[in-house]
Amino acid sequence: MLTLTRVLCPTDFSEVSTKAEAYATALAEHYDASLHLLHVDPPMPIMAPYGEIPVDVRLFEEQREQALADLAAAGDRARALGVDTATSVRGGHPAREILAAVDEQAADLLVLGTHGRGGVEHLLLGSVAEKIVRKAPCPVMVVPPASHPETGVLFSRILCPVDGSAASQDAVAFALSLARETDGELTLLYVVEPVPASGEFGALDVEEYRRLGEAHARTVLAAAVPAEVREWCRVRELISSGKPSERIVEAARTGQADVIVMGVRGRGAIDLMAFGSTTNDVIRRAACPVLAVHPSAADRRRPGTAPAAAPV
Numbered sequence: 001m002l003t004l005t006r007v008l009c010p011t012d013f014s015e016v017s018t019k020a021e022a023y024a025t026a027l028a029e030h031y032d033a034s035l036h037l038l039h040v041d042p043p044m045p046i047m048a049p050y051g052e053i054p055v056d057v058r059l060f061e062e063q064r065e066q067a068l069a070d071l072a073a074a075g076d077r078a079r080a081l082g083v084d085t086a087t088s089v090r091g092g093h094p095a096r097e098i099l100a101a102v103d104e105q106a107a108d109l110l111v112l113g114t115h116g117r118g119g120v121e122h123l124l125l126g127s128v129a130e131k132i133v134r135k136a137p138c139p140v141m142v143v144p145p146a147s148h149p150e151t152g153v154l155f156s157r158i159l160c161p162v163d164g165s166a167a168s169q170d171a172v173a174f175a176l177s178l179a180r181e182t183d184g185e186l187t188l189l190y191v192v193e194p195v196p197a198s199g200e201f202g203a204l205d206v207e208e209y210r211r212l213g214e215a216h217a218r219t220v221l222a223a224a225v226p227a228e229v230r231e232w233c234r235v236r237e238l239i240s241s242g243k244p245s246e247r248i249v250e251a252a253r254t255g256q257a258d259v260i261v262m263g264v265r266g267r268g269a270i271d272l273m274a275f276g277s278t279t280n281d282v283i284r285r286a287a288c289p290v291l292a293v294h295p296s297a298a299d300r301r302r303p304g305t306a307p308a309a310a311p312v
Contacts, residue, residue: 002177004031008107010038010098013070015145020113022149023141023289025078027109030154030181034084038101039071040094095131102136110136113143114283130280133264133292139174140294141259146287156184159257161191161248164220167263167293172224174293175261176233184258185234188224189251190217191244214239245281252288261291 009024011017021037028035041064071087078085090097102110114129133140143149160175162168172188179186192213195206221237229235240247252260262279283290 002031002174002181004028004033004108006036006105006107007031007033007109007111008036008038008098008102008105009111010040010094010101011071011074011113012039013067013074014113016113016143018074018113019145019147019149020111020141020143021074021078023143023147023153024109024111025081025083026149026153027111028078028083028085029081033108034086035078036101036105036107037071037074037078037085037087038098039067039087039089040097041067041089041091042094043092095128098128098132099135102138107138109139109141111141111143113145129283133279133283136294138294139291141289141291142283143289144283144286147289153258154182154184155179155258156182157187157256157258158184158261159187159189159248159252159255159259160261161189161244162220162224163190164216164223165263169224169263171261171263171293174291176225176229178259178261178291179233185236186225187236187238187251187255187257188221189238189240189248190221191247192217192239192241193244194242210241213241244278245285248278248282249285249287252286257288259289259291260286261293264292264294 004027007024007028009021011021024035024037027033068089071089075085075087088101090101098110098112101107110132112129112132129142133142155178158175158179160168160172162172175186178184192210195209217239218237221239225233225235238251240251248260248262251257260282262282264279279290279292283292
């Protein structure tokens, strides 16, 4: 069974950060874990390409004072629910400071809010949340603006995409632990990717390609959850075809998923390319939280091993 002892939640006090705080607080309360609310104060801009930027230092001082007041209020809200809560402020680059805090506190779970659309919000995701999800040594829950924490904090409807890789197996193990907490339903989704463009791999029999892809999907889905686990956990299996990120978001929407649990493959350049094409795209588009499970997190705890036994 999943055990959480330390939950870290960075916040900038925006609306989506407040939603992330709600998820983090509820999870800490449910698992009797401690909660740490962190605000990162970015460095004050000083230089520009053509000289110094005129800066009113008083404005930044007022912003810092307001941040301290907002952080104290957030801590009080969590403590009012009986959650052991600490707060802190760090200065520096947000992604770097958040990752440092994860390491220093040995956090079991990182919960953060982010935006997933265009413009400045796109840059925010790319520069902060994307880097954190890829590099954090613990699971990361990314909460989008469209989420509703008051209705689905304990995750009774869980969607977990699988592809037969070790990363997706780690995600399934984590998803099973979440499902066990609520006697929830786990939906496994395998997306058969489109037939390669003509000539890319020579002549292809389209129907044969699809048939083999679906056969492989059924094999992977059947092996993803042991038979003894299916005796206590309701498991649905879906096979879809198309671009993986689009089909995952669609399945989450039609199935009214409370959370999407995905495996993150690694930290290298090649892994970043795969991450950017699937996990990152799902985070941008999803209307529910996305829980990214890194292999290093699974290696430390393997939360899905306990559910193989009959639930107590």
